[in-house]
Amino acid sequence: MPHSIIFDMDGTLFQTEKILEVSLVETFNYLRDSDEWKEETPLQKYKEIMGVPLPTVWKNLLPHHSEEIREQANVYFLEKLILNIQKGKGALYPQVEEVLETLHKEGYSLYIASNGLVDYLQAIVEYYHLDRWVTETFSIEQIDSLDKADLVAYIQEKYDFKQGAVVGDRLSDIQAAEKNGLTSIGCRFDFAQETELAEADHVIDDFSSLNEVIRVIEKLHA
Template sequence: MLEAVIFDMDGTLFQTDKILEISLDDTFQYLRSMNKWSKATPIDQYREIMGVPLPEVWETLMPDHCNADREKTDAYFLERLVENIRSGKGALYPNIEEVFHFLQENHCSIFIASNGLTKYLNAIVDYYQLGHWLTETCSIEQIESLNKSDLVQRIIKKYGITNGAVVGDRLSDIHAAKDNGLVSIGCHFDFAQKEELAQADIVVGDLIELISVLPELAT
């Protein structure tokens, strides 16, 4: 069995889509109230870049705004996301408990490595009581480069991992695995893109498939 499995959060463990639109709408309504935005909420554009670090999100969605406006928007968006999580408006993907139990029973450490911010990740972990399964939840905030490959490298070095897998739905997850000599497992879920998943070693359509896939990867 592998030593460790490193999971992405958004679009992999957490069904971000359930709170994304309402949180984004809240945020851009906030901007409209300050006369900082006059167009429709760019939800489709956000879906296309889902999974990139938030500073890059606001640079893409608000290219004509100053950094101060983007930082205020980022802070407000984070507040709305956390509130919607704590209000129970989100959801995990199916079969996570079964998969985590399987990994724990087979002495495989479980990590989260996400481009999400620490406060956001902790809200999900706390609300869905995931903490007792996890060795550590790691945010891109912990890495100056804001590069997920570097975040995964940090986990590998800290815990002395020699064989493992990264499970995620976007290209940054696949690159994070390959850049660190780990197996890349792509999730064909809501935000996944076919051309990105084509670069993964393995693709699953449901997390429950990991129970049969992971033992075959043992070295």
Template sequence: MSQAIIFDMDGTLFQTEKILAISLEDTFNYLSSLNQWDKETPIEKYREIMGVPLPEVWEALLPEHSIEVRKQADSYFLQRLIENIRDGKGELYPNVREVLRYIKENNYSIYIASNGLTEYLNAIVRYYHLDQWVAETFSIEQIDTLNKSDLVRTILEKYEHSHGAVVGDRLSDINAAKDNGLASIGCRFDFAKDDELLQADQVVHDLIELKAVFPIEKSIQSELSLL
């Protein structure tokens, strides 16, 4: 049975930074037009919390606003993100296609597990044709707990995997790997934090390094399965 290699999306496969600032600026300009915002766009605050589920994002960015206003912001932000993806303003990280192709050719099963919303994730997958390598993309929307560990567990149970790795840039990805008995591969990219990456089994600075990592991980996991 093949092993599961589960990738995060934002800050791991997709350079969210390319469309983040403009989409967030559009959203807060929209709130301003509704007389719901009169300050600068809190882009730095968003970068600090990047990777958490969107409901938590709006709680942090709009702590004094109503749930209704947060929902308006969430809906408009998602719309702008998707439009910017479709307009080609986003970008994958270097070597994504080469690495996904290599991993699939070496008989690993590839999945995406993200805190992003389904519509947003599907826009990225479709635009960059990632589905030629990725078996299925999972959104945090699909589970009630909004916990990345539970999302990864959903993948393992659905496809009957017991070995593999989670590749991501944040602590939630690392914990999701550990909570499910998988190897954790940290990506030192745009939103990564050094203190979080210290908890990963391995850290890469470029996805191309995964071509060396996964055969080693596969061997280690095979040995562990015999114990």
């Protein structure tokens, strides 16, 4: 029976970097216009924490602001992200479409599990027609704990599989695989950190390498 593969979205399938800066700058300009921010846009700080749920993002970026202001910033940021996706300012990583198509044709079950919000993920899926190959896309919003490991467990339970892999660029993806008995494949892409990748079972430097790694995993579990 073909294994299942769960992909992270940001920094794994989707080059978030291409829409991140412009959307974040627009959001902090909005905060400046509201007299809620006077410093530079904390782009580097956001890059360092990429991959955590958005409520955690805004607690880090706006540590001295109220929950109301954080929520306003979150809503505005999400709107700008989606608009920039729909304008075609983002991009999938090279070879993503080709690799997903190949895996799908070979009978692998493909899923997306992301810390992104539902509307944001849906915008990416719709713009790039990822549902041609991906069975279902899951958001951290669907899990009360906001824990990627619990989200992966939810996917396993829904689709009834115990073997497979989690492909992602951050520690949350690697730990989600480990906690659920799956193989972790780390992506050495834009937001990846070497200390986190060191905990992965396998690491790829580009998406085209994924097919070969999947073959290796299949042989190990044959």
